[in-house]
Each structure stands twice: as structure tokens, then as C-alpha cells.
Amino acid sequence: MPDANLPVQVVGEGPVPVVFLHGLMGRGRNFISIARALSEVATSYLVDLPNHGAAEWTEDFSYDQMADSVVATLKARDVDSAVVVGHSMGGKVAMKVALRHGSCAADGGESGGRASATDGTPFVRALAVIDISPRPADYEANKAPFKHLLDSVLDLDFACIERRTDADAALASEVEEPGVRAFLLQNLQRDGDGWSWQPNVASLRSWLSKVGDFPLTSEDLPFEGPVVWVGGSDSGYITDEDAPVMRELFPGMRKVMVKGAGHWVHADRPDVVIQILSRLIQEAAE
Numbered sequence: 001m002p003d004a005n006l007p008v009q010v011v012g013e014g015p016v017p018v019v020f021l022h023g024l025m026g027r028g029r030n031f032i033s034i035a036r037a038l039s040e041v042a043t044s045y046l047v048d049l050p051n052h053g054a055a056e057w058t059e060d061f062s063y064d065q066m067a068d069s070v071v072a073t074l075k076a077r078d079v080d081s082a083v084v085v086g087h088s089m090g091g092k093v094a095m096k097v098a099l100r101h102g103s104c105a106a107d108g109g110e111s112g113g114r115a116s117a118t119d120g121t122p123f124v125r126a127l128a129v130i131d132i133s134p135r136p137a138d139y140e141a142n143k144a145p146f147k148h149l150l151d152s153v154l155d156l157d158f159a160c161i162e163r164r165t166d167a168d169a170a171l172a173s174e175v176e177e178p179g180v181r182a183f184l185l186q187n188l189q190r191d192g193d194g195w196s197w198q199p200n201v202a203s204l205r206s207w208l209s210k211v212g213d214f215p216l217t218s219e220d221l222p223f224e225g226p227v228v229w230v231g232g233s234d235s236g237y238i239t240d241e242d243a244p245v246m247r248e249l250f251p252g253m254r255k256v257m258v259k260g261a262g263h264w265v266h267a268d269r270p271d272v273v274i275q276i277l278s279r280l281i282q283e284a285a286e
Helices: 026-035 063-076 090-099 103-107 147-153 162-170 178-185 201-206 208-214 240-249 270-285
Strands: 010-012 016-021 042-049 082-087 126-131 188-191 193-199 226-234 253-258
Touching: 010 026, 016 026, 016 063, 016 090, 016 270, 026 042, 026 270, 042 063, 063 090, 082 090, 082 270, 090 126, 126 270, 147 178, 147 201, 147 208, 162 178, 188 253, 201 208, 240 253, 240 270
Parallel strands: 016 042, 016 082, 082 126, 126 226, 226 253
Antiparallel strands: 010 042, 188 193
16 A cells, blocks of 8 residues: 655645655755745745655565655545656656556546546656666666665674764765765764764665666556656766666657766756746746
């Protein structure tokens, strides 16, 4: 059963609901600056996905289950349709939301329906996928970035950590970029007199092959609505080989590569991402 109680932070009071879904080792508030910039045109829902942030831990990893939980959570808040934005792992969840809840057939036709709006329209108005593709990737490969990051996090010896700066210094030998270390260390929390990780890091590491995968089912139907596929020019997560798969699932897709951005496009070039999302929100409102 989907979890209809994922933690959500609401930002803004604009007319268009926008759901933000973070990446691996992220949390909803990673998008808070973007959401504030869009507050006049959007009411943003910053979701903590399962096993991250304040969300509950699960016994397994499933993109289908996460997508259904996102929709159930928003519908419990009387959000019947929304623009859905996802980065990296959250981009895969966002794609699943669109494929499972983005067409009349998926939400009210032969499949029996799960989350159509009260007027029968699909849940997803428009979709933004940031620096990820639906093509399965081998996250267990020796040089896979997130394998190295999670291993580095798990190797951190809390017995040697008195303050957060100690953790930063300990990670520096394995994670050179200060911004990436800060991203990881946002998950460090006080645990009595010591420290612990708020996300379910050990399980996420064991599920890494599932995080990289993107299995399709008979319930996944092409999403015909507006889709913007955003990539970072300095990131290797989107390749030319991904485009045919993306186009098959999202025929209305338009691709935008952002110069000077790596994998965390919204952190590297928030100005460009805000422009892209503003246009998509306007398109969804028409």
C-alpha cells in the first residue's frame, strides 16, 4: 500500500501546485530556494521521499511504490493535479508518477484508476526531469559516483567526530568538492551524545542497483503532456543514447542542456532552472 503521509513542506501561495522530488541522499528542502523564487506563480510541495529526510524507512526500494506514495500524499492534501519536478532519483520517481498517473487510461481507464483528479483529468499537468534518464544505469560499477559517495558516508567513524566540521574534514579525502560534502552532511544529525545519519544509508547502499534501474510495467503508459528534460553540460548522467527512450515514453519532451552545470543543476544554475520551470508552469496553467 502507498504511504499517504510522506513529509511535505509547503512554500508559496501561487495558483499552480508544483511537486518537487529530491535525489539520492537529498531531502525536500533542497528545492526551497527554487520554490521561494516561484512563490507568486506556484504553491510548491517539497516532499521527503521514503528512506530520506523525515520520511519513514522501508523494507525495499521500488520506484512504483514511491510514485504511488507521492500521489497519495498529495491527494491527502487535496492536491488533485500538479506539475511534477524531480532530480536524479527523484526524476525517476517523477517519471513514474507521470507514466502511472499521467493519462486518463492510467488514472481512470482499463487499469482501474488510482489517482485521477476529481474532474477525471490526470494527476500530472506537466513534468520536469532534471539530469537523469529512464535508461537503466549500473550504479554498482567501480567508478559510479553514488557508489563512492555512499561508501564514503558509511566509512565515516562517528567515534572520531565531535562536531560537524570534523565530519567534513574526515570526508574531504574521499569527497573533494565542498558542495557535495555539504550536500551529504545535511543528513548528519545529533543522536544523544553522538551522531547518526538521518537517511536509511545502509539500505540505500544495498539497493543501489535498484536505484540505478528503471523497470517498466504494463501500468506505465506514455505521458503525452508537456515535458522538459533538463541536463547539466558538465554532467555525464544524460547521453545522446538516452533520447530515443525518453522520446518513446514522453513524446512531447523538449531537451535543455544547461551550460556550466553539473549533476546538481538546480544548485549550480538556479537562475536557469527557475526560468525553465516558470515557463513550464505557465504552460501547465494555460
